Amino acid sequence: MIKLWAGGVTAPRPVSHLHPQATMDSIQEQWRPVTGYEGLYEVSDQGRVRGLDRFDTRGRHVQGVVLRAHQTGKHKYYAVTLSDSTGRKTRHSVHRLVLEAFVGSCPDGMEACHGEGGWADNRLGNLRWGTKSENCMDDKLRDGRLLRGEQVGTSKLTAGQVLAIRADSRLQKDIALAYGVSKMLVSKIKRRIVWAWLEG
Numbered sequence: 001m002i003k004l005w006a007g008g009v010t011a012p013r014p015v016s017h018l019h020p021q022a023t024m025d026s027i028q029e030q031w032r033p034v035t036g037y038e039g040l041y042e043v044s045d046q047g048r049v050r051g052l053d054r055f056d057t058r059g060r061h062v063q064g065v066v067l068r069a070h071q072t073g074k075h076k077y078y079a080v081t082l083s084d085s086t087g088r089k090t091r092h093s094v095h096r097l098v099l100e101a102f103v104g105s106c107p108d109g110m111e112a113c114h115g116e117g118g119w120a121d122n123r124l125g126n127l128r129w130g131t132k133s134e135n136c137m138d139d140k141l142r143d144g145r146l147l148r149g150e151q152v153g154t155s156k157l158t159a160g161q162v163l164a165i166r167a168d169s170r171l172q173k174d175i176a177l178a179y180g181v182s183k184m185l186v187s188k189i190k191r192r193i194v195w196a197w198l199e200g
Helices: 018-028 094-102 132-144 159-167 170-180 183-190
Strands: 032-034 040-045 049-051 070-072 078-085 087-095 111-114 127-130
Touching: 040 094, 040 111, 040 159, 049 132, 078 094, 094 111, 094 127, 111 183, 127 132, 159 183
Parallel strands: none
Antiparallel strands: 032 040, 040 049, 070 078, 078 087, 111 127
16 A cells, blocks of 8 residues: 555655755645556656556556656656556656646647756756747756856846836836837837847
């Protein structure tokens, strides 16, 4: 049987691939059935996957345990191998299992994206469905390979000036004249077509 501790949550096991923060959050860890493997496996919002107690195709009792994920592919994403009710084994990326269980199926044209925690962090808060271009953008931002705002040599404005333009209530042509930029650029800044990443 799966051993439970206070609150009915599976007692944390030392798992090398688990994100460091996940052990701190384990008391609040939430588990849901793995899509397509209901009654066989569960995945948590902390990026862990466990098998449930069951009987295999030969009638033998299989004890539920937390699975150890392994890195696969060129991106070294963590994956686990799951067995269906017929015993067929299939490898699945942990990040997709988390998103499918807690967010829903992947929308057409989208893929799993990792946030600031990086590709090794499969906690729900670090994952989302996004487009391929958004995923590439996330990677560049996280790795420091994307230049934005003032980092771009041709940028005519600073982040502070952009925030000031957003708050400026004057006519756009007057704002453009004051900052030495085009009225079109002012319009795009106010509509957040450019500098959209800048908060404020």
